[in-house]
Amino acid sequence: MTSDLAQFRLIGAVALRNLWLDRLRTFIIGGLIAAGAFLAVIGLSLLLDVQASMRASITQSIAGDLQIYAAKAKDKLALFGGGGFMGRADIGSLPDFSPYKDAVLSHPNVAAFVPMGLDMAVLSRGNELDDAIDALRVALKGGDQGIITGRIEQIRFQLEQVKLELAARRLLSADQAELEQQEKDLARALAPDFLAPGTPLTEEQLQFLETKIAPLSGEKLPTYLQYIGTDIAIYRANFPKFRVIEGTVLEPGQRGIMLSRKVREELLKNGVAKLFDKLHKRIVKRGARIAGDEENQRFAVDLSKQYQQILSYLDRANAEDLSAKLSARGISDQSPDLLQRLSRQISAFLTVDDDNFLERYQWFYEHIAPKIKLYEVYPGQTITVRNYTRSGYIKTLPLKVYGIYNFDGLEDSDLAGVLNIMDLVSFRELYGQMTEASRKELEAMRAQVGLKEVQAEDAEAALFGEAGTASGAAVETTMGQALNGLDASQVVLVKPTLADSFDPAEVQSGLALNAAIRLKDPSQQARTEAELGADLEKKGFKLNIVDWQQASGIVGQFVNIVGGTLVFALVVIFLVAFVIINNSIIVGTLNRTREIGTMRAIGAQRSFIVALFLAETGITGMFGAFGGAALAVVAVVAASRKGIPAANDVVTFIFSGPRLYPVVHWQVVTLVPLLITLFATLASVYAARHAAKVQPADATQEKE
Amino acid sequence: MKLRYWFLGLAFSNLSTPVALAIADQEVRELVKLVDTRQRNVGDYASVVFIDQKTKDGATKAFEARVYRRDADEKLMILFTKPKAEAGKGYLRLEKNLFLYEPALGKWERQTERASIAGTNSRRDDFDQSRLADEYDAAFVADENLGKFKVYHLKLNAKPGIDVASPIVELWIDQNEKNVMKRQEFALSGKLLRTSYYPSWQKMFSKSKGAEVYMPKEIRVFDEVDKGNATTVALREVKLEPLDANMFTKAWLESQSR
Numbered sequence: 027m028t029s030d031l032a033q034f035r036l037i038g039a040v041a042l043r044n045l046w047l048d049r050l051r052t053f054i055i056g057g058l059i060a061a062g063a064f065l066a067v068i069g070l071s072l073l074l075d076v077q078a079s080m081r082a083s084i085t086q087s088i089a090g091d092l093q094i095y096a097a098k099a100k101d102k103l104a105l106f107g108g109g110g111f112m113g114r115a116d117i118g119s120l121p122d123f124s125p126y127k128d129a130v131l132s133h134p135n136v137a138a139f140v141p142m143g144l145d146m147a148v149l150s151r152g153n154e155l156d157d158a159i160d161a162l163r164v165a166l167k168g169g170d171q172g173i174i175t176g177r178i179e180q181i182r183f184q185l186e187q188v189k190l191e192l193a194a195r196r197l198l199s200a201d202q203a204e205l206e207q208q209e210k211d212l213a214r215a216l217a218p219d220f221l222a223p224g225t226p227l228t229e230e231q232l233q234f235l236e237t238k239i240a241p242l243s244g245e246k247l248p249t250y251l252q253y254i255g256t257d258i259a260i261y262r263a264n265f266p267k268f269r270v271i272e273g274t275v276l277e278p279g280q281r282g283i284m285l286s287r288k289v290r291e292e293l294l295k296n297g298v299a300k301l302f303d304k305l306h307k308r309i310v311k312r313g314a315r316i317a318g319d320e321e322n323q324r325f326a327v328d329l330s331k332q333y334q335q336i337l338s339y340l341d342r343a344n345a346e347d348l349s350a351k352l353s354a355r356g357i358s359d360q361s362p363d364l365l366q367r368l369s370r371q372i373s374a375f376l377t378v379d380d381d382n383f384l385e386r387y388q389w390f391y392e393h394i395a396p397k398i399k400l401y402e403v404y405p406g407q408t409i410t411v412r413n414y415t416r417s418g419y420i421k422t423l424p425l426k427v428y429g430i431y432n433f434d435g436l437e438d439s440d441l442a443g444v445l446n447i448m449d450l451v452s453f454r455e456l457y458g459q460m461t462e463a464s465r466k467e468l469e470a471m472r473a474q475v476g477l478k479e480v481q482a483e484d485a486e487a488a489l490f491g492e493a494g495t496a497s498g499a500a501v502e503t504t505m506g507q508a509l510n511g512l513d514a515s516q517v518v519l520v521k522p523t524l525a526d527s528f529d530p531a532e533v534q535s536g537l538a539l540n541a542a543i544r545l546k547d548p549s550q551q552a553r554t555e556a557e558l559g560a561d562l563e564k565k566g567f568k569l570n571i572v573d574w575q576q577a578s579g580i581v582g583q584f585v586n587i588v589g590g591t592l593v594f595a596l597v598v599i600f601l602v603a604f605v606i607i608n609n610s611i612i613v614g615t616l617n618r619t620r621e622i623g624t625m626r627a628i629g630a631q632r633s634f635i636v637a638l639f640l641a642e643t644g645i646t647g648m649f650g651a652f653g654g655a656a657l658a659v660v661a662v663v664a665a666s667r668k669g670i671p672a673a674n675d676v677v678t679f680i681f682s683g684p685r686l687y688p689v690v691h692w693q694v695v696t697l698v699p700l701l702i703t704l705f706a707t708l709a710s711v712y713a714a715r716h717a718a719k720v721q722p723a724d725a726t727q728e729k730e
Numbered sequence: 731m732k733l734r735y736w737f738l739g740l741a742f743s744n745l746s747t748p749v750a751l752a753i754a755d756q757e758v759r760e761l762v763k764l765v766d767t768r769q770r771n772v773g774d775y776a777s778v779v780f781i782d783q784k785t786k787d788g789a790t791k792a793f794e795a796r797v798y799r800r801d802a803d804e805k806l807m808i809l810f811t812k813p814k815a816e817a818g819k820g821y822l823r824l825e826k827n828l829f830l831y832e833p834a835l836g837k838w839e840r841q842t843e844r845a846s847i848a849g850t851n852s853r854r855d856d857f858d859q860s861r862l863a864d865e866y867d868a869a870f871v872a873d874e875n876l877g878k879f880k881v882y883h884l885k886l887n888a889k890p891g892i893d894v895a896s897p898i899v900e901l902w903i904d905q906n907e908k909n910v911m912k913r914q915e916f917a918l919s920g921k922l923l924r925t926s927y928y929p930s931w932q933k934m935f936s937k938s939k940g941a942e943v944y945m946p947k948e949i950r951v952f953d954e955v956d957k958g959n960a961t962t963v964a965l966r967e968v969k970l971e972p973l974d975a976n977m978f979t980k981a982w983l984e985s986q987s988r
Contacts, residue, residue, distance in 0.1 A: 152840045160837070233824065236840065236980075410830075410839060464813055464815065468813065471792050471813065475782075477782070482925070482958075
């Protein structure tokens with residue numbers, strides 16, 4: 027034992043002496059190992075941080091720790107950026123989630139069960155002229171002559187803009203006859219006696235404006251709204267990243283929708299403001315100048331062409347005021363025609379560069395934004411959402427917009443910001459779910475019409491056979507008389523029955539498409555998932571149970587992709603290091619042939635030589651790896667002070683916010699250097715064995 | 731499926747269907763032309779339409795709506811009367827504009843013609859009059875039996891350069907009454923897309939046309955791609971009397987749901 031210790035000490039001493047004598051080689055190999063350790067510690071630390079951030083982003087915004095959905099789903103659940111056609115995955119449904127809720131909540135590690143449904147609706151929109159004519163209709167019903175006159179003035183001003191557009195279109199239009207007809211229609215609308223303040227407007231005139239004139243102002247593209255329906259009370263209690271930033275929160279029992287800030291900013295904001303915002307973000311937050319930046323230049327060019335997006339919201343008074351203000355700030359035009367003058371002034375104002383951008387951005391929000399409709403939807407307004415139900419018909423539903431929300435820390439994330447949140451009862455209606463009352467109503471309707479049910483397989487026999495209903499041969503002749511005297515002028519008096527609230531108990535059970543499960547101890551996720559899966563199966567429930575990563579779709583897989591990429595990079599680094607270390611030791615061995623031969627000649631065993639070489643590498647590896655790890659700790663601590671900024675919106679989501687604040691993972695700091703040392707030592711085994719083969723006679727040979 | 735919102739098409743097309751004779755090519759052509767002619771109405775139209783939809787996964791939905799149409803001005807009004815949740819909603823089509831009325835909001839929304847067709851998943855020919863003779867070349871296939879009825883089986887192939895929804899259509903026509911009893915539509919590949927049955931018709935005299943028009947009273951449509959999806963359309967209380975011009979206004983539809 028004593029002898030072993032003495033030999034161990036001897037090997038250590040000789041190894042240290044050799045390392046010192048060959049300082050340059052030691053430094054190179056140690057440096058390589060240190061660099062590898064530095065990268066490994068930094069990389070693995072960041073990977074753990076990103077995993078934690080992503081987990082927070084996903085689990086605390088929408089997914090929960092686990093999700094369940096029907097086993098007979100055609101598509102996989104993908105809460106972010108996935109699904110089937112147009113983002114509508116067919117994940118089946120849970121016709122009544124309450125039995126599953128009871129089963130899941132009985133597990134000791136489950137904190138909450140949040141019923142959900144994900145779907146997509148269309149929000150179609152008219153143009154500004156539609157809005158103005160609609161407002162005129164309302165004013166006419168109200169009878170206030172002052173308001174009516176204001177509306178008429180606004181429409182006339184917009185019609186003058188349409189006239190200019192038509193004149194411009196004349197150069198481009200292939201159908202000159204259609205254009206001439208449009209110009210005639212417009213001329214009629216602009217005639218002094220058509221829209222004159224004080225002159226009563228007939229229904230025919232209003233209809234003429236709505237059908238012939240409004241379409242001339244162009245059409246907006248429909249907006250697609252992705253939404254989840256949920257029990258808002260349970261949702262808010264379990265998803266801490268949800269934060270209302272404007273308006274009020276949707277309370278339990280209320281029908282309504284919360285729009286995502288990102289959706290409103292991207293899809294429902296005035297085009298000029300949106301372009302200003304995009305440029306502002308890139309210039310101020312990212313430090314990208316307009317000059318020399320291709321994307322910024324494209325935005326700037328687009329911006330300079332968007333004057334119509336401002337003009338179309340102005341009435342004459344506002345237009346004159348804006349023209350005067352622009353003149354006062356040095357953007358003037360000599361045209362006597364207000365529209366032409368203001369068009370040029372706004373166009374000049376919107377022509378931005380690095381020198382004037384910030385000042386114009388502020389001026390826009392100070393002087394122009396208050397005069398236009400900045401957003402198409404404001405909290406408190408009601409929007410009509412339209413959706414294809416699962417049975418294939420279109421359902422429209424008016425929903426009050428209660429407020430605008432954010433997921434905390436994910437304000438700029440494209441991925442987290444696409445979802446709007448509505449109550450579960452409205453979701454069910456848009457989904458096309460029938461209540462018991464509506465089912466009975468449907469049966470009564472069918473009974474009244476008296477059509478018997480026919481299956482495709484035996485339709486011909488049922489309809490045209492002996493027992494069929496067909497009167498194909500016997501055509502019923504009515505000779506112009508209504509069968510039951512339908513009177514077209516008869517008032518039907520149908521009444522809408524939609525209430526703006528519901529009994530909160532309605533969402534305690536019933537239809538959901540999926541459900542989020544929050545855990546008391548998320549670190550026990552895998553075990554809980556397995557136990558829940560077994561428990562649900564034992565109870566005979568046919569369900570898919572997936573973790574947050576799988577449930578979040580392609581975004582959730584990002585963690586794996588990032589991790590896989592990092593591990594791959596580290597493996598490559600280690601392989602390169604392995605080859606370098608191995609080669610340098612072999613070269614070193616060749617240079618040390620005389621020394622090894624001498625040691626062998628004075629009685630050193632081969633095992634001693636092998637141990638010596640391994641010790642040299644081990645010591646180098648130890649110092650290098652821990653040195654590199656120490657440097658990595660310093661770097662992580664430094665980075666954690668300011669945070670690592672997210673380069674773009676996708677990274678914002680990965681970072682769970684605009685910056686990632688890395689933390690020191692001590693298990694990584696200790697484990698990685700040990701592994702690297704071991705790896706480096708093992709890498710030198712071949713070289714050590716090669717060195718051990720040197721014969722004592724080699725020591726006496728002179729180099730050639 | 732095309733007939734998701736067929737009530738829109740109903741008002742435009744008189745439920746476009748064909749009728750034919752048999753034997754010689756020339757006679758077949760004349761018969762298809764006759765089918766077009768006798769289904770076209772010139773003037774106003776009113777009916778109560780019941781649409782019942784069932785899908786293979788068990789989902790079901792039904793509507794009852796009043797449909798008013800004025801061909802001369804390209805005007806169409808659809809007012810939903812049942813179920814309660816839909817009652818009062820309406821579509822008003824004026825030329826190329828389609829307005830949707832949401833009674834709970836008391837608001838109208840104008841949609842483009844493109845949106846109205848694509849948005850309702852209906853096809854161009856749903857909105858057109860029957861123009862089989864213009865769009866297809868017809869050929870006699872066989873004398874057949876359809877249940878207890880003797881029918882002519884015709885095959886129609888779309889004429890070159892004509893844009894139609896179904897490039898191939900097959901018709902089974904009652905040999906006695908010359909009404910279409912069955913219609914199948916195929917893709918260019920020959921794949922069967924849907925089968926429709928017309929078990930009952932009614933003949934009416936249209937004063938505005940000065941002639942008789944034929945209208946189906948019931949249509950059964952079976953989706954052959956998504957097997958199990960089916961739609962039943964029933965037309966009741968059809969009337970061809972002139973309608974009041976004020977009916978095709980927003981004010982009229984609003985007045986129905988106050």
